[in-house]
Amino acid sequence: MYSDLLHALPNVVAFANFAALVIGVLAGIVVGAMPGLSATMAISVLVPFTFGLDPLVALGLMAGIYNGAMYGGAIPAVLLRIPGTPAAVATTFDGYPMAQKGEGGFALQVAVVSSSIGGIASAFALMLLAPPLSKVTLLFGPSEVFWVAVFGLCSIIFLLGGNPVKGLISACFGVFVSVVGSDPIFGTDRYTFGQLELLDGIHIVILLVGLYALPPVIDLLETPLKTDTSNSDKLGTEPIWRTLPRMLRFWKTWLRSAAIGIWIGILPGAGGSMAAFMSYNEARRTSKTPNTWGNGEPEGIAASETANNADTASALIPALTLGIPGTAVAAVMLGGLLVHGLQPGPMLFRDNPDIVFGFMWQFLFGAILLVFLGGSLATNSFAKLLKLPRPLLGSVIIVLMLIGVYSIHGPMFDVYLMLGFGAVGYLMDKLKFPLPPVVLGLILGSFAEENLRLALRIGRGDWSVLFANTTSQILVLMTVAVIVGPIIKRRYFNKSANGPDEKA
Amino acid sequence: MKRYLITVAVAAFASGAAVAQDYPAKPIEIIVGYSAGGGTDVMARTVGKFLEEALGGASVVVKNMPGAGGQIGFTEVAGAKPDGYTLGTFNLPAALALTYDRAADYDVSSYTYLANFVEDPNTIVVAASSEFETLEAFLEAAKADPGAITVGLSSLGGNDHFGANMMAAASGAEFTLVPFKGAAMARTALMGGHVAAGTMALSQTTSFQEELRVLAVLAEERSAFRPDVPTAKELGYDVQMSSLRGIVAPAGLDPEIAAKLRDALTAVNEMPAFQEMMAEQGNPIAFVAGDAFAEIAQAQNDVARSIWEETPWK
Structure with missing residues (x-):
């Protein structure tokens, strides 16, 4: 089972594939460092451009960007108290005070080492768990897949934190979009208005680009960012090999945060920022000196940054084995796989072992590269990135979006559709409706519908087929727990358990 | 003029x-x-x-x-x-x-x-673990309990679908048709035991010889790719799709x-x-x-x- 893993290795270190990874990590750090630009956005803009590329080159870019962006977010978080990505919010708590004390350099080094450790742990989790899981998922028939989809939808609505009603409305919008096109069984047209372009439904990449790339760009142009770069001038950078021994005392935090990040990643719905918050809170709770936290405790950065990188590869475990993405980023990556004709699911591991295992190696190497690329050499220059003129940046991204979406199929119709989704996304953003439920609603909604109908056909119309076996029953229980859990928690503990705004 | x-x-x-x-x-x-x-x-x-x-x-x-x-x-x-x-x-x-x-x-x-x-050519195919060793046994079961045998298709309105319909008409059996999204999905469901049989094209089965058992090809003559598999015609059902x-x-x-x-x-x-x-x-x-x-x-x-x-x- 794991021999394929070794077999895929030589290909990954081939020049083009490795270069893609390096470029991806660098681009990811840049994107992550730009407040407002997230990994999801960068990858969704990238996906249409990867059509003509070798699959491993394309996937290497994506894996690199994902890993890089999760660390890149820490740069402005530390220097400016502006989280570059939503997952870096918890990094600001201790990162900024450290920068004020003139320890910004050390803070960034802790962030990069922790990010790297989180990423490595996550890549190992993916390598070890996905292959055996892919065998088991053959046993997932239509009724089980239906419940996985329902579970995913419920968890993204209820676990996201914030307002479940808004989450529900977002998810409903996504499910509605999934209904457009010919229905999965009979091929009856739904909401197509006679347009052949709509018969296949709305391409996920069109929705993603519109929803995830346009609102931040508008935001970028709307608010001129006043960058106080005084902290980046007094980084106090020492070579990373000299600071490393001072970090070794974080080993417990590293382990705990990596485990939290991996677990959150596997869970559908939650993402990097939830992992970062949970692990920050956990680390603070168990700390011997909780009162130094929030005033520049490097261990806080370690906790947050380890966790937000530890969910990267593990988020792909359900995506690659079941074809069900747990996070928006994983959904975009699935879009990238589909563009290359790689259908996620148990057959992927059999038909394209070199690609799927190569992809896992790329996650591992991407995480390792992070230390070298994001470490001592580049951190200084990345801080200067924040001085780039934002209108220039915004217009470049818009051009890339238009070209990218046009190149998926060719018709201008797709471009208009993307702009339409962009407008919707912008409004949702302003009204504080979460975006991930839309994406997962689109994907999981069609999964749920198709598999429900298939299951009922197999069961000849008898609904009990949905509860007929243990796997289904367990999934039903998990779904109920996800819905009821937060309600009970709120009632009995009455804590202000308001989670973070999820965006990554 | x-x-x-x-x-x-x-x-x-x-x-x-x-x-x-x-x-x-x-x-x-x-x-x-x-x-x-x-x-x-x-x-x-x-x-x-x-x-x-x-x-x-x-x-x-x-x-x-x-x-x-x-x-x-x-x-x-x-x-x-x-x-x-x-x-x-x-x-x-x-x-x-x-x-x-x-x-x-x-x-x-x-x-x-x-x-x-x-x-x-289309086929009648079951999982290797299936109880049906021959086309005859498979059709008998479909006749004994009409509709109890589920057949996975790549879609409705395609050759998989027509093949299943023609086989049903020729043998008097009745199937419950389950149209998946594409042949690969139908094959995965067949291998996972979620449907009893499939009618996918022969080329879809060739790299899965260990997991699938092809009972018959719906062609005039045996295929050069699988000369060991009989045609439905040889077995008494003149169905070609x-x-x-x-x-x-x-x-x-x-x-x-x-x-x-x-x-x-x-x-x-x-x-x-x-x-x-x-x-x-x-x-x-x-x-x-x-x-x-x-x-x-x-x-x-x-x-x-x-x-x-x-x-x-x-």
Whole structure:
């Protein structure tokens, strides 16, 4: 089972594939460092451009960007108290005070080492768990897949934190979009208005680009960012090999945060920022000196940054084995796989072992590269990135979006559709409706519908087929727990358990 | 007036002949109604590559116009100018089945049928772990409890579906049809034991010989790829269904250009390098050119229509 893993290795270190990874990590750090630009956005803009590329080159870019962006977010978080990505919010708590004390350099080094450790742990989790899981998922028939989809939808609505009603409305919008096109069984047209372009439904990449790339760009142009770069001038950078021994005392935090990040990643719905918050809170709770936290405790950065990188590869475990993405980023990556004709699911591991295992190696190497690329050499220059003129940046991204979406199929119709989704996304953003439920609603909604109908056909119309076996029953229980859990928690503990705004 | 007409006719004939002689004077486009990388696309690119050679250094470009189950591409070819510079891939029975279950801007008469290359027969297939060792045992079970046997299809209105319907009609068995999204999904469900059988094309089963047991091929003769598998006809059920992929042009193509293209495609088929490449891709070749191809299309059209009339699937 794991021999394929070794077999895929030589290909990954081939020049083009490795270069893609390096470029991806660098681009990811840049994107992550730009407040407002997230990994999801960068990858969704990238996906249409990867059509003509070798699959491993394309996937290497994506894996690199994902890993890089999760660390890149820490740069402005530390220097400016502006989280570059939503997952870096918890990094600001201790990162900024450290920068004020003139320890910004050390803070960034802790962030990069922790990010790297989180990423490595996550890549190992993916390598070890996905292959055996892919065998088991053959046993997932239509009724089980239906419940996985329902579970995913419920968890993204209820676990996201914030307002479940808004989450529900977002998810409903996504499910509605999934209904457009010919229905999965009979091929009856739904909401197509006679347009052949709509018969296949709305391409996920069109929705993603519109929803995830346009609102931040508008935001970028709307608010001129006043960058106080005084902290980046007094980084106090020492070579990373000299600071490393001072970090070794974080080993417990590293382990705990990596485990939290991996677990959150596997869970559908939650993402990097939830992992970062949970692990920050956990680390603070168990700390011997909780009162130094929030005033520049490097261990806080370690906790947050380890966790937000530890969910990267593990988020792909359900995506690659079941074809069900747990996070928006994983959904975009699935879009990238589909563009290359790689259908996620148990057959992927059999038909394209070199690609799927190569992809896992790329996650591992991407995480390792992070230390070298994001470490001592580049951190200084990345801080200067924040001085780039934002209108220039915004217009470049818009051009890339238009070209990218046009190149998926060719018709201008797709471009208009993307702009339409962009407008919707912008409004949702302003009204504080979460975006991930839309994406997962689109994907999981069609999964749920198709598999429900298939299951009922197999069961000849008898609904009990949905509860007929243990796997289904367990999934039903998990779904109920996800819905009821937060309600009970709120009632009995009455804590202000308001989670973070999820965006990554 | 009469003289004028004759002049016009002669001029038209002469110019037609001149056009045919010059053909091809510019790049030829083959429109594929599916995404790059799929079976039909790979066939179009392989044929295109060798067609360039057969036409004496012409340039052949493949253009993918995926969408609506191939309908966007089929419609584009039917509506193109019949000048020999727009050709298209044609999938039977899918292309014609589409004309029944939704509004389409073309029908069987919208094309000049040039040549069919691939014929991939459908099968009756079960998982290797299945209790059914023979077609007879399988059909007995389907007759004993009508509807209890689930059959996974790649979609409704395709050759999988028609094959299952024809098998049911020939044997008097009754199946519950479960249309998945594509052949790969149907195969995964079959291997996972979620449906009892499938009717997928033989090429879909070849790399899964350990996991799947093919009970019969729905073809006139045994397949060269699986000579060990009997035909349904041998077993007493004269059912034939397959997926065909060929090259067509819009209707009204100048007969001389059509003849030139047919000859070139026949020459392509005779090239050993082409045969080798197609075999490597697992494409069973059943080369049929011209009128014989048009007859097959007509026959497939009749099958689709009669199934649609008897048991409409939507």
